[in-house]
Structure formats: structure tokens, C-alpha cells
Amino acid sequence: MAEIDFPAELAELRDTLRRITDVIDVDALAAEVSDLEQEAADPNLWDNQENAQKVNSQLSHKQAQLNRVRSLDARIEDAEVMAEMAAEENDAETAAEAANELVSIRKALASLEIVTLMSGEYDEYDAVVTIRSGAGGVDAADFAEMLLRMYTRWAERRDWNVKILDTSYAEEAGIKSATFEVQAPYAYGTLSVEAGTHRLVRISPFDNQGRRQTGFAAVEVIPLLEGTESIDIDENDLKIDVFRSSGPGGQSVNTTDSAVRITHLPSGIVVSMQNEKSQIQNRAAALRVLESRLLLLKKEEEKAQENEMKGDVKASWGDQMRSYVLHPFQMVKDLRTGHEVGNAQAVFDGDLDGFVEAGIRWRAQGSSSN
Known part of the structure; x- marks a missing residue:
């Protein structure tokens, strides 16, 4: 020594x-x-x-x-x-x-x-994260659910409060999409580096021939801006649908029409909420997220940076920012920072700090060079 x-x-x-x-x-x-x-x-x-x-x-x-x-x-x-x-x-x-x-x-x-290193305009705020399955069929839907579990476990390790706002289940397995709120100082600044397309390569458990399959999922992160600024939302610009919330396989989670879907007609933004107990609570939660999205859109338009925070995420080939490989070897690699680990299961169990910290440093270096 x-x-x-x-x-x-x-x-x-x-x-x-x-x-x-x-x-x-x-x-x-x-x-x-x-x-x-x-x-x-x-x-x-x-x-x-x-x-x-x-x-x-x-x-x-x-x-x-x-x-x-x-x-x-x-x-x-x-x-x-x-x-x-x-x-x-x-x-x-x-x-x-x-x-x-x-x-x-x-x-x-x-x-x-x-x-x-987190000095962005919104970095201190809570975050709203949406995960959507992309190209890859049932494997992509299953991958989206794996990412949901990964992020919630990571947040729990930090004692950060996670609140699931909406989950749309796929027919065979996994989820079409999920939206959750993370309540903690600098939640947005921390999680915003996770926004982008994630790619999974593995032997598909859904393929009876045991072939290798690739699935994609998109992660979107926005700051929860409620109460920081005001924005007028015309009720006439909203289309509000109520429906019965459901779980995997179409099983009913609620016997009343408590789930709410709000469409903002001018922007085309759609927000769905079904995890609260009442229609009133789901409506309030949906309006809160809609207001954050509209405020963010307003800021992006003012600065002509529409894709800077949310990103134009396609969830398909040529667009990925991180790969999760389970076959023929195990590796998780971030294509932006070069950070990689060989224990993919640990990452899916919430061991994300290395990727998040590398992403924040990468972003800070990019900002300082501009």
C-alpha cells in the first residue's frame, strides 16, 4: 500500500x-x-x-x-x-x-x-414522470413496467415520496403508460437527465421460440410548477371524459366512473388520472399536471426551446439514450455519458445513482461549454 x-x-x-x-x-x-x-x-x-x-x-x-x-x-x-x-x-x-x-x-x-451542479430554472421543483411503451410490442410494454419499478425503487432508496397518478395497462403484459409524481427537493433537476428513449435487449419471455427481442420505452420528465406561476385555462378549451379505472386484464379497480381524462384542445395535451379515490380528486390531480405542462410549454415557446426539457421522444431505433442488455451478456450503458455497469438486475432494482450522477455532470459540462 x-x-x-x-x-x-x-x-x-x-x-x-x-x-x-x-x-x-x-x-x-x-x-x-x-x-x-x-x-x-x-x-x-x-x-x-x-x-x-x-x-x-x-x-x-x-x-x-x-x-x-x-x-x-x-x-x-x-x-x-x-x-x-x-x-x-x-x-x-x-x-x-x-x-x-x-x-x-x-x-x-x-x-x-x-x-x-443543478442550477436550472426548475431544478428545485418536484417532478412528474411519464413512462410510455414504444416500439417492440408486448416486450416494450413489459419493459415500461420494469422502468416504473426501477424508478420507484430508486426513489424509495432516497426516501423520496412517489405518488402514482395514472397507469394504463397493456392487454397481454406490462403497461402502455404510467405517470407518477416525485416529491423531493431537486427532484426535477435530478430526474430530468433520465428523459429520453430507453432500449431493452433480451430473450423474450413472450416468444415461444426463445428469440432475442428489442423493446423501447420513452421517459418524459416535467417539473411540477403548480403555485409558482398562474396560467388561465379556459374551460371551453377542455374536453373532460370520465371512465371506470381498471387494472391488469381489464379487472375493475373501481366500481364507479372515477377516472378522469382531460384533453386540452388547443395544444392537444392529454392528461389521465385514475389512482385517486374519487372523480373530484382525479380531476384536481389532472388539472394540476395539465397546468404544469401548459406552463412549461409557454416557457419553451417564449425561449424557442420546445424540446429542451421534454424532448422529442420517439421511443424507437436511432433515438435511444440508454441500452439495457440482458442477452447475450448483461450490461447497462448510457450512450451520452459512456457510464456502464455489468449488473443489469441491480439497476432494475433501483441502483441508478451512478447513471444519474454521470448524467448531471454530463449536462453541466455541456452547459458550461455553450
Whole structure:
């Protein structure tokens, strides 16, 4: 094992942490946590359940971010003490322990640094994600459901709140589409790098000849802009259909016509919601997502960047941004960043951090070069 220059390593880690805290503005973050703690302590907070959930979610995530910064500072101090003890006592075991801790701290700093790379106009907002099956028939529908599971597991690992808004099941297996909301600070900035076409290659479990098949799915990510700006939606521009929500195989999930589909006639945007318990709740959720889509469209038109956030996603050959290969070998590779892993199952189980962080760094580098 090569000898480590502990003073130089510690100085570099401190410098990295200082740069990160300057961008995050720890004093401002601590003030936000204090304000949210006061809101959370208000005995009338739960009079508005939705607002209460948002306040508690924001408090939880901002506290976690503040604790990460403070704990890293403490860990660097402890590592320095450990290194000094090792040098004084010429203790190789303690020196090795200190070296391992430096590696761990460096990884934690790299993860925290990702937040500083998200400075887009909407990056701090919650996200609404839609997954649609593309070319590839039943394999594509099954792949879309695999991606839904992948993203929900990834979010759960982060203790991010995921709310399924709508699911349209395919006839044989899988889903035609699914829309879900992710509630967490920087959810949009984090997940927006996942937007694009995803491609699966495998031996199809639906092919009785055991042939290799390719399926595509499109992922769309938009920020949830409700309450940040206002936009007038003319009721006359809306076509509202109600229907009975259903599950796999056409089985009824609800015995009343509680599902809602809203079509905005001028733009052609269609939003469906069926996972709330009542028609009123589904209508409100659909209008909220529709408003976000229209606000985003308005911004895109003003800046002449219609495809920058949502993307022109075709979900077919020549358009993919990531490949998931299960045969003849296992590999998941992002075609934009070059990041790849050999354990595809781990990725489908929610181990996405490497891809997300590589995507955020890739995007930041592209922005800085423009």
C-alpha cells in the first residue's frame, strides 16, 4: 500500500467541502430548516393535509442535506485526529483505517457536489414522470413496467415520496403508460437527465421460440410548477371524459366512473388520472399536471426551446439514450455519458445513482461549454 500524504489529502477534502458549502449556502439552508420547523410545529398545520405533507417532506430533505454537510465536516476532523494518532504511534492499522475513511469521505463529497451542479430554472421543483411503451410490442410494454419499478425503487432508496397518478395497462403484459409524481427537493433537476428513449435487449419471455427481442420505452420528465406561476385555462378549451379505472386484464379497480381524462384542445395535451379515490380528486390531480405542462410549454415557446426539457421522444431505433442488455451478456450503458455497469438486475432494482450522477455532470459540462 502506497504511503498517503494525509495533510495534503485532508486539505484537498476541506477545500472541496468549502466550495460545496459556498454554493449550497449553509447559513441560508439552516435558516430554511428553522422556518420549516416552526411551520411543522404549528398545531393548525394539518388543517391542510396536502400542505402539511409538503412542509414535512421539505423539512425532512433539507434537514438531511444540512446534516450531510455538517457530518462531513465532523468526519474530516475525526479523520485528521486518526491520521495524527497513526503517525505518532506508528500504527499501520490506524493509518489504514484513516485512509479508508478518506476514500469514503471523498465519495460522499462527490455525491453532495451533484446538488451544486443543478442550477436550472426548475431544478428545485418536484417532478412528474411519464413512462410510455414504444416500439417492440408486448416486450416494450413489459419493459415500461420494469422502468416504473426501477424508478420507484430508486426513489424509495432516497426516501423520496412517489405518488402514482395514472397507469394504463397493456392487454397481454406490462403497461402502455404510467405517470407518477416525485416529491423531493431537486427532484426535477435530478430526474430530468433520465428523459429520453430507453432500449431493452433480451430473450423474450413472450416468444415461444426463445428469440432475442428489442423493446423501447420513452421517459418524459416535467417539473411540477403548480403555485409558482398562474396560467388561465379556459374551460371551453377542455374536453373532460370520465371512465371506470381498471387494472391488469381489464379487472375493475373501481366500481364507479372515477377516472378522469382531460384533453386540452388547443395544444392537444392529454392528461389521465385514475389512482385517486374519487372523480373530484382525479380531476384536481389532472388539472394540476395539465397546468404544469401548459406552463412549461409557454416557457419553451417564449425561449424557442420546445424540446429542451421534454424532448422529442420517439421511443424507437436511432433515438435511444440508454441500452439495457440482458442477452447475450448483461450490461447497462448510457450512450451520452459512456457510464456502464455489468449488473443489469441491480439497476432494475433501483441502483441508478451512478447513471444519474454521470448524467448531471454530463449536462453541466455541456452547459458550461455553450
